[in-house]
Amino acid sequence: MRILVVGGTGLIGAHVVEVLGEHGHTATTVARSAGADHVLDIGSAEVEQLRPLLAGHDGVVYAARTDEQRPLRKPIHPAFRRDMVDPVVRLFTAARAEGLTRGVVMGSYYTYFDRLHPQWRLTDRHTYIRCRVEQAREGRAAAGPSLPVAVLELPFVFGRAGDRLPNWAGPLDGWARSRAPLAVPPGGTAATSARHVAEVAVAALERASGEDIPVADENLTWHDMISRIADAVGRGRRVRRLPAGAVRAAMRLTGVLQSLGGKESGLHPAHFAGLLLARLFVEPVSGRSLDAALRETFAETTRAR
Template sequence: MRVVIIDENNFITYHITKFLINKKWKVKILTNTINRNLYKDFSNIEIETVDFKNANDGKLISLFKDYDYLLYGDSIDYNKTLKKPVINSLRIEIVEQTRRFIEIAKRAGIKKIVFLGSFYTYFDKTLPKLKLSKHHPLIKVRNEQLNLILKYKNEIEIVNLEIPHLFGKGPVMEKTNSYIIEETLLSQAIFLPKGGSTFITPNQLNKAIYGAFKYGENGCSYPLAGTNITWEELIDIISKTAIQEQQIYTIPTKLAKVGMKKKLKNHKNHGLESVLNPIKYIDFQSRYTYIEKEISMDKLRYKAEDAKKAIKESVKQYLRKENKNE
């Protein structure tokens, strides 16, 4: 099979490209930010540097031609702050880009699109009391994106993956992982709310993407299950892997919000807005946002793996990088 990949997350792109090439697929990567050296030993691959904002539709259609599938992800940084109102920028960057690539894929004869979405859309449905879309611009726009995607199911075959936290080793670090590990190791004492979430490995994501192309039902959105880990367990894994003793304190949700108020005030003073409201996010973070295995594993045909081991590998990679920079 032949697949076009558009995703600015080099961590995901590298892993899925390697996986699909091993399956004897032909891969074409379209990107404006890529380290070509990562792929120098790969065969059956094309890499095109594309300025998507300035490339006309005709150019993109020609790049999609003769390919069966499209894998698309926009890779928005969840720690991002932008000029207010942030939702306008997000709609252009996420919703309008998604609409454009679906239309181009249709015209180019692509048979199926798999989108790399976020588990936030899943929990917006399953935790309605938190009103995630109301409080978080990114989650509101992710829902708009998902609604747009599903509207096209009668015109082109479409599947969406709702991806949780991703840890693992690779030639590049996953951006969010670096941030979490760095923040943890810079602190002598960690204060965090109760709660936890689902974590997956690169291999699980690879197999879920492959399963989405091969077995995913048109018009379906699959929340990806993995290993359920509490925040206290996560911090403990990071600290012990780095051989760094830290005190971990679980604090009430109200107290956890106190530190975020200063952050929010600083954003407002500079005319900025966070894609995720830092105060309201504590309400989400203090839940046990776990995804049940039956929802996706059976249908996409991927299996349970040890995400705790993947977290350890991420920490070791981060430490190697830091030691190299010293």
């Protein structure tokens, strides 16, 4: 297969390129930064700009990054659509026109929980999650039945690709290395490695899957996750538990302050406390250990970032 990887120089995209090569496939990369085969801002590229890049390929992977936590001026839904939904619709419209037969979108495990717990009303409460659902639905509609699109529903992703790290790694690294106390909510999260995500993506391409695919290696409480990060940076120490009431109060205050400033983030703070306090665990997990990916993410070189 010949696969176009959008975001191919990023953490996940770089691993997808590597695994494609190991399986005997050819990858072409597109990214906004130098180092890609084609330098292009996918967020503003039109269908007619994308078609020549897609011509001659069998499939396409969308692995561009989205920042769900950055506060934006209200209303935020149009901005999130421009960032997350519209580029995917244009990409798969162009891919269908060029006769591609398979695709993968790197999504979020919040869409998994939206299906699993509709009573949580995640799409009503969080613009980011609403747009992830729209991204999958509208991207598939643009692709049509001849171009099945698998959506990988990703939790926390650990790992490294050169100097590329998860966007949350720097702050957690600094916190774990500091002398500040470590205190976390009582909930937890699923987690995986960039390498495993890439393997799942390539397998989905090879079988031309159109499924929703939750990806997880381990389910970790926040206590376990932060403890292991502290151990990885050589600053292992006690991790205390924050009372649920304190978490809810802090998130409500954050929401009020954002609102007073006319802003909002993709995960609404007033409702995000409920997600922090929940055990966002995915079943089944692969059972693969995350120890190696943790060490990669929080290696000594991370400190220089």
